[in-house]
Amino acid sequence: MHSNLYYDFISLFFPRYCEACANSLVKGEELICTLCWSELPKTNFHNNEDNELKIRFFGKTTLENAYALLRFTKSGKVQQLLHKLKYNNKPEIGVFLGKRFGAIIRNTITQPFDLIIPVPLHKTRLRKRGYNQSDAFAEGLSEALQTPWISDGIKRVVKSETQTRKTRMERWENVANIFELIRTEQIEGKRILLVDDVVTTGATLEACANVISQKTANISIATIAVA
Ligand SMILES: [Zn+2]
Known part of the structure; x- marks a missing residue:
């Protein structure tokens, strides 16, 4: 001190x-x-096992739990924080929010997670940005939950094209097959917490959860914000 x-x-x-x-x-x-x-608008999803985020994934992929710290509002403080985390070279915002969120959900977790896995960036984007914002969030969660995290549990094999001019179906197809499981032996049979900065359509998290589900049936997700 x-x-x-x-x-x-x-x-x-x-x-x-x-x-x-x-x-x-x-x-x-x-x-x-x-x-x-x-x-800041907290979701408090951790207090409701069948919350609206978990329900979004019904019929798409099986999740144990779905957590999100904040509700995303355009032009609000949440958007500003996420923007700085992603584009202003401030990974410390992700670490900070991960630590705070971990402390909030810690006591509601009955069976601890074995491993935290962030949604990966493509390597060219990672090189350009210098860090993966989801790694930062994972790092903070890892500290608060006393759970290890790895940055290379999943690999993004194809760079996703710009999403803006695509239809909803095309967007979904665009991410459905771009992830590959890397650390299969570390993931097998484990309780996995998959993390991302923000969930919008859910297609990215769904695609990641589906590759992880090849090796374990116990997957939860946590995001900084839900749109
Ligand atoms: Zn302030």
């Missing part, structure tokens, strides 16, 4: 700002101020 004098000295030269509202952070606050954190 730093002394107050040290903190005051540092913050004089390196003021820290909330990533959601841009107000100055006070002592003890990290990345997101207390007010923003309290006002």
Whole structure:
């Protein structure tokens, strides 16, 4: 723990700002101020086993549990946080949200997960961005849940083309066959928590869950936000 004098000295030269509202952070606050954190729209899906996110996957892939920290609203603070996490070189936002979320769901998990697996980026996109935002979220969750995570459980074999001009069916087909299971021996028979930054159509998570299900029937998902 730093002394107050040290903190005051540092913050004089390196003021820290909330990533959601841009107000100055006070002592003890990290990345997101207390007010923003309290006002962020939490889903509380972890309190309802058959929540709306889990129901979205009915008939598509079998999930034990479905968790999401926040509700995505366009032009809101959630969108801003996700945008910074993805495009502004701020993986620390993902780690922070993973730690916070892990602490929230920890006590509702009756049987601990064996392994956390993030949805992978294609390697050219990974090289361009420098990090996978879902890795950052996995890292934070891993710390809070005391569960190991691996970045290469699944591999993205084909780069998905731009999605905008495709129909819903074409989009689904576009991601359905682009994932491949890599660490099969580590996944076999294990309780897996599959994580992504945001769930929209669910097609990506569905495709990943389906490749994991070749080796284990016990899969849950966790995302930062649900759209
Ligand atoms: Zn704030």
